[in-house]
Amino acid sequence: MQIAIASGKGGTGKTTVAISLALVADKPVRLMDCDVEEPNCHLFLRPDHMESQTMYVTVPEIDLAKCDFCGKCRDICAFKAISVFGKNIMTFPELCHSCMGCFLVCPNEAIKEGKREIGVISQGSINEIETLSGTLRVGEAMSPPLIKKLRDMTSDAMLTIIDAPPGTSCPVIAATKGADFTILVTESTPFGLNDLKLAAKLMEKLGQKFGIVINKAGIGDGSVEKWCAETGYPLLLSIPFDRKLAEAYSNGIPIIKAAPELIPAFKRLLEEVTQ
Amino acid sequence: MKELIVLSGKGGTGKTTIVAALAALMPDKVMADCDVDAADLHLVLNPQIRESHRFLxxxxxxxxxxxxxxxxxxxxxxxxxxxxxxxxxxxxxxxxxxxxxxxxxxxxxxxxxxxxxCGAWHISDTSYGRIVHAQLDIGEENSGKLVSLVKMQVRKQAEAQKARYILIDGPPGIGCPVIASLSGTTLALMVTEPTMSGLHDLKRIAGLTAHFKIPFCVCINKYDLNPEISGQIETWCREQHANLLGKIPFDPLVVESLVAGKSISEYDSPASDAISAIWQKLQLAFKE
CATH class of the missing domain: 3.30.70.20 (Alpha-Beta Plaits)
Known part of the structure; x- marks a missing residue:
């Protein structure tokens, strides 16, 4: 079973919800931080026994002894990652999507497997919560390959909770695709509603089951509550705005540690989305 | 021409609020919303679209x-x-x-x-000047290319108007749309918040701007929510020789202004005063 936590807008409380669910879940449980550009789950759980592995994608490397500069690799590359001029050939590994087209078309086996570092995957555990988190290399543009590598590590043996990146484009798809249920976390402001609508459209396009959690309920204009009532999308939980919770979050303390009275609500949320 | 981009690494720290405030303060400029994935600046600036184009x-x-x-x-x-x-x-x-x-x-x-x-981009007018903005279609992947297009178009607009500044609302994160939006900018203003996540993510986005050799300065939003971590951010800025331009207090009028679809600069409030002071210092930073 896989539950993803996503949102259109950033900073609405995805990590807060993911951490809370991991803490109230039956153990063992797996928490996967797929917000690889800015991963934050470890700040709240501080897992021990962290083991890290550097991840790479395959990019072409030219064997000049075999290359006859025919240009077929350049012609098939849709990403302009290879250029050939006269008796010169250059690759631009940072543009490569690893489609392997150049390997396929080279008549001389002149293309070797090189690699580009995309980031690190760290594995750890704390109190029977297994943590897996990706950290994109600073300067690397493409996050989906690292997110996909993380997602390939999903285990069927236990519940996996996925903390997704913000937005509505390819990194979110890589993180949420295939999840059994996606929780969209938002705040009840015009920005929150605007971005929630986009995220809901994405979920419909992906054909994924989803529901909505409002964070910092009480501030804003109540527009999300109204929209949920109009559209019939399930409003699963409202987490109240409370300075105590904001302070706990700021110090890297899970909100249910600061406010244990919220534990039953998160247990109910987990039950509802794993049904 | 000076180009200012507002970034944060972490989402939801207040980039768009600060861009909307600067929009009211900065004279003689053209604006761009480079958050093409979940754009929100239009909700505050109410752009009147002059022309729209599809993005292929x-x-x-x-x-x-x-x-x-x-x-x-x-x-x-x-x-x-x-x-x-x-x-x-x-x-x-x-x-x-x-x-x-x-x-x-x-x-x-x-x-x-x-x-x-896979998307659309627009040139529009607002009460604070012209803006180029865009929306990538849901679930698409060419956000970096759309951002590059928005930037090319905003520069064209700025040249045509002989504008003094370009003001850019950046996307969250450190990946492809951020890299595309950073290219060729004069200065990045990082908006952070006094949380462990805010500081962690600030360090990563600062690393990215260093990678591309773009100078940056910092402001702390809602600094009074956690004075201790605000202090840690200040210490980090000193260590990095990063210019800390100001600290904005938590101010309920910020959400009220959003709900009303207005720039916080139109209100007489503590947050608005702090952002005015930041704008004064930004002008000095541009001179350096």
């Missing part, structure tokens, strides 16, 4: 079902798991990255390329 970028594979003999060669060649065979080959357009390998390998020429129409 790359291709997607398309199967001619009559010509397909379902041999499965495309399925094996696709490294994006974008093809499945169900009677004929079928393309998952959300997974297809447009590499064209399947088109090349198909023995019956059943797969062709179709142009990928």
């Amino acid at each position: 970028s790359g291709i997607k594979a398309k199967v001619d079902e009559d010509a397909c003999n379902s041999c499965g060669k495309c399925l094996k060649a696709c490294h994006f798991k974008a093809i499945r065979i169900k009677r004929t080959a079928r393309i998952d357009e959300l997974a297809c990255e447009g590499c064209g390998v399947c088109i090349h390998i198909c023995p019956t020429k059943a797969i062709s390329a179709k142009e990928n129409d």
